Each structure stands twice: as C-alpha cells, then as structure tokens.
Amino acid sequence: MARKVDFKTSVAVMLSGLDVPAKRLQDLVGREKPPGQHHMRYTPADLRSARYRFAGIDPTNIPKSKGKPKTGAIPPIIMTRMTKGGVGKTSISVNAATALALMGYRVLVIDADPQATASNLLGVESTFDTTIKHIGHFLVKKSADPDTDLSEAIVHVYEGGFLDVIPSDITLAEADASLVTAMASHERALLFLKRNGAFLSENYDVIVVDTAPGTTPIGLAFSYAAKESGKVLTVVEPEGSCLRALDSLSSNLAEIEAMTGAKIGLEVVINKYHPQLKHVRESMGFLYSKYGTMLNDSIVPTFSGFSRQLNPQTREAVPLVESDPSSAGSIAIIDVAKSLILSFGITQPGLPKVDTER
Ligand SMILES: Nc1ncnc2c1ncn2[C@@H]1O[C@H](COP(=O)(O)OP(=O)(O)OP(=O)(O)O)[C@@H](O)[C@H]1O
Ligand SMILES: [Mg+2]
Structure with missing residues (x-):
C-alpha cells in the first residue's frame, strides 16, 4: 500500500528548511523536470539529497564511518503524552511525523493507543478479519534478542521507507492490561528499542510514538524509554483542566526520576489556540510564566482541517500536511516539525546533528 508522494516547488522550498530560493533548491536536488511534465514536482528523496548536497556531500556516496550510528543506538524518540484526552496529541504527532517524512527524514510511527487514531489518520484501517501485529506483541516479550518478526509488523505508508507505521x-488494550502485572514493565519499551537498535538505527532517522490519554502502562513504559532522547512531547490546549493535567504530568516525570534516576524533560506544544477567548489569554500567561522554557516555538491554531482527510481518488485517509501542505494548520505543524529537528537532534547519516540545546 506504500504510496508515492510529491509536492510543488513552493511547498518544497518551505519543507526543505535550507533557506534557499527555488532555483538553488532545484540545483541541490540535482535533477531536471521530466519531459512532458508542466511543473517540477519534488519528492522526499529529493529533499534528502538536497540536504546532503547543501552540506557538500554527494548523496550517492555517503561516508559510512562519519555519523554512522553505533550498533544498537536508538534514533531520537518523540513520544507524546498528555493525561487529558482530545487535546490533539495524535493530530500533532501524526502530522509532524508526516512533515518530517515529506522533508526526507525516515520516520517510524508507533501507534501505542488501542483506539488506533494515528493508524487511521495514516490510512491503516482495521476490518473484522484484518490481523495486525501491534506494539503490545513486542512489549510483552522479555527477551533481549532482536525481534525476528518486527518487519512483519511494519506497514509502509510512503514509498522509499520515508513513512512507516x-x-x-x-486488542492493544490487552497488552496494556498484561503490563500492569509485569515485573519492571516501565523498562519494556526501552528493552524493545534496545534489542532492535541495529534495525531501527539503520532504517529510521526518528521514531514517533503516539500514546493513549490517561496514564497507561504502555504510556509509562514509553515515557521511561524517552530518557534516551531526554524528553517527552506534550500537547496542551490553553485552558484550565489541561494546565492542571500538565502539572500532574510534570509531577509524574519527577516521580519516574525519583524512582529510576531517569531525567526526562518536557516539550510543550500549544494546540487549538484561539486568541479571542479570554480564558485562552489567561492560560497563555500561565503557560509562559511556568513552562516558558519548555514551550515549542510554534503555536498551532484552531483549524478545522485536522479532522480525517480523504484522498478523493482512493478514498483512503491522508494526513492534513500531505493533503493540503499550504493550509494554515499545515504551516504551523511544519514549523513544529522544524523545531523538533533541533530539540530532538534529528539528522540523517553522514550529517552532523544541529545543536540541540535551545
Ligand atoms: N488545532 C486544531 N484545531 C481544531 N481541531 C483540532 C485541532 N487539533 C486537533 N483537533 C481535533 O480535535 C479532536 C481530537 O484530536 P486528537 O485525536 O488529535 O486528540 P488526542 O489528544 O490524540 O485525543 P485522544 O486523547 O483521544 O488520543 C479531533 O477531532 C481533531 O480533528
Ligand atoms: Mg490520540
């Protein structure tokens, strides 16, 4: 089901993050418009190559030694957590993952919510007779050996390995229930990532994990695993109950640190921003004063297009950033994705990480 994606020049310039005009971008991409095609269309692979050429590296000859991940090293993990439901965790994580994929990073999305909203937004639907191998299948294993069945669980959304899920x-809810009684259940996600580190670091530049609302064992396990990246991503709506939930999430991370020594910070994306509302303005004041240093640079406005979008030809769901990359909602998400590249240290083999400390 892997599909081919491409986009027009203005979108490519915005996604590239290279701050170059269209003509220079086309030179960096290194290919001409195919004969018979009216306008140049760019692909994720084009932007990946452009990033290499911009750094003076031939993309067909990437130095293997420089920047090659250590065996077992885990790519950056962006896991979203928020106790309150419906704040936009899935909309933000799936669309940011899609934006990173369109930019030419190789992204693995792990849907860790039994409601499967992330899978559905990516066009993977469950029917009565479909069988999938969800992340719970791997989290219940205690083994330290790499999973031989991992590739069976992966669905390719985009061609070229840019977006997998x-x-x-x-039925993932059953794995969540089993983990309640498991010993050291908080370590299971980290164990999964570590035992498959070689496969994951060879195939992906970043892993995005979407979790269920509330505090679930799988959510806790991925929070602990996020110690490798140093932080978890949270999404808040600027309103009272969300701010209280943010306080309790922050206390939970402090508890994890007290229990395990794992120091895990927070990065906060403000979603559904509506400046006209009085309580929103008051909540923004609270967020800036208490969580100012943890706020992502971009604020995502209230925008109706985040609901499930359908490709008119195939009738399959596609994320907003793919279906309408120039919309106000997508522009905000692309900005979020660009700041995640910096704050989570996302890069591609052979290129240096951009300084992560902001
Ligand atoms: N910026 C936004 N503007 C308007 N609607 C939005 C925005 N972000 C998300 N939504 C809508 O809010 C609803 C909840 O979004 P989403 O499923 O992403 O939240 P969630 O936090 O993942 O929910 P859950 O807690 O159930 O996992 C969806 O209908 C989505 O389309
Ligand atoms: Mg969700």
Whole structure:
C-alpha cells in the first residue's frame, strides 16, 4: 500500500528548511523536470539529497564511518503524552511525523493507543478479519534478542521507507492490561528499542510514538524509554483542566526520576489556540510564566482541517500536511516539525546533528 508522494516547488522550498530560493533548491536536488511534465514536482528523496548536497556531500556516496550510528543506538524518540484526552496529541504527532517524512527524514510511527487514531489518520484501517501485529506483541516479550518478526509488523505508508507505521487496534488494550502485572514493565519499551537498535538505527532517522490519554502502562513504559532522547512531547490546549493535567504530568516525570534516576524533560506544544477567548489569554500567561522554557516555538491554531482527510481518488485517509501542505494548520505543524529537528537532534547519516540545546 506504500504510496508515492510529491509536492510543488513552493511547498518544497518551505519543507526543505535550507533557506534557499527555488532555483538553488532545484540545483541541490540535482535533477531536471521530466519531459512532458508542466511543473517540477519534488519528492522526499529529493529533499534528502538536497540536504546532503547543501552540506557538500554527494548523496550517492555517503561516508559510512562519519555519523554512522553505533550498533544498537536508538534514533531520537518523540513520544507524546498528555493525561487529558482530545487535546490533539495524535493530530500533532501524526502530522509532524508526516512533515518530517515529506522533508526526507525516515520516520517510524508507533501507534501505542488501542483506539488506533494515528493508524487511521495514516490510512491503516482495521476490518473484522484484518490481523495486525501491534506494539503490545513486542512489549510483552522479555527477551533481549532482536525481534525476528518486527518487519512483519511494519506497514509502509510512503514509498522509499520515508513513512512507516506499526499500527494498533483495540486488542492493544490487552497488552496494556498484561503490563500492569509485569515485573519492571516501565523498562519494556526501552528493552524493545534496545534489542532492535541495529534495525531501527539503520532504517529510521526518528521514531514517533503516539500514546493513549490517561496514564497507561504502555504510556509509562514509553515515557521511561524517552530518557534516551531526554524528553517527552506534550500537547496542551490553553485552558484550565489541561494546565492542571500538565502539572500532574510534570509531577509524574519527577516521580519516574525519583524512582529510576531517569531525567526526562518536557516539550510543550500549544494546540487549538484561539486568541479571542479570554480564558485562552489567561492560560497563555500561565503557560509562559511556568513552562516558558519548555514551550515549542510554534503555536498551532484552531483549524478545522485536522479532522480525517480523504484522498478523493482512493478514498483512503491522508494526513492534513500531505493533503493540503499550504493550509494554515499545515504551516504551523511544519514549523513544529522544524523545531523538533533541533530539540530532538534529528539528522540523517553522514550529517552532523544541529545543536540541540535551545
Ligand atoms: N488545532 C486544531 N484545531 C481544531 N481541531 C483540532 C485541532 N487539533 C486537533 N483537533 C481535533 O480535535 C479532536 C481530537 O484530536 P486528537 O485525536 O488529535 O486528540 P488526542 O489528544 O490524540 O485525543 P485522544 O486523547 O483521544 O488520543 C479531533 O477531532 C481533531 O480533528
Ligand atoms: Mg490520540
């Protein structure tokens, strides 16, 4: 089901993050418009190559030694957590993952929510007779050996390995229940990532994990695993109950640190921003004063297009950033994705990481 994606020049210039005009971008991409095609269309692979050429590296000859991840090293993990439901965790994480994929980073999305909203937004639907291998299948294993069945669980959304997903379905709730009684259940996600480190670091530049609302064992396990990246991503709506939930999430991370020594910070994306509302303005004041240093640079406005979008030809769901990359919602998400590249240290083999400390 892997599909081919391409986009027009203005979108390519915005996604590239290279701050170069269209003509220079086309030179960096290193290919001409195919004969018979009216306008140049760019692909994720084009932007990946452009990033190499911009750094003076021939993309067909990437130095293997420089920047090659250590065996077992885990790519940066962006896991979203928020106790309150419906704030936009899935909309932000799936669309940011898609934006990173369109930019030419190789992204693995792990749907860790039994409601499977992330899978559905990516066009993976569950029917009565479909069987999928969700992340719970791997989290219940205690083994330290790499999973020989991991590639069976992966669904390719985009051609070229730019966007893959380990989808979920409602039976993931059973794995969540099993983890309640498991010993050291908080370590299971880290164990999964470590035992598959070689495969993951060879195939992906970043892993995005979408979790269920509330505090679930799988959510806790991925929070602990996020110690490798140093932080978890949270999404808040600027309103009272969300701010209280943010306080309790912050206390939970402090508890994890007290229990395990794992120091895990927070990066906060403000979503559904509506400046006209009085309580929103008051909540923004609270967010800036208490969480100012943890706020992502971009604020995502209220925008109706985040609901499920369908490709008119195939009738399959596609994320907003793919279906309408120039919309106000997508521009905000692309900005979020660009700041995640910096704050989570996302890069591609052979290129240096951009300084992560902001
Ligand atoms: N910026 C936005 N503007 C308007 N609607 C939005 C925005 N972000 C998300 N939504 C809508 O809010 C609803 C909840 O979004 P989403 O499923 O992403 O939240 P969630 O936090 O993942 O929810 P859950 O807690 O159930 O996992 C969806 O209908 C989505 O389309
Ligand atoms: Mg969700």
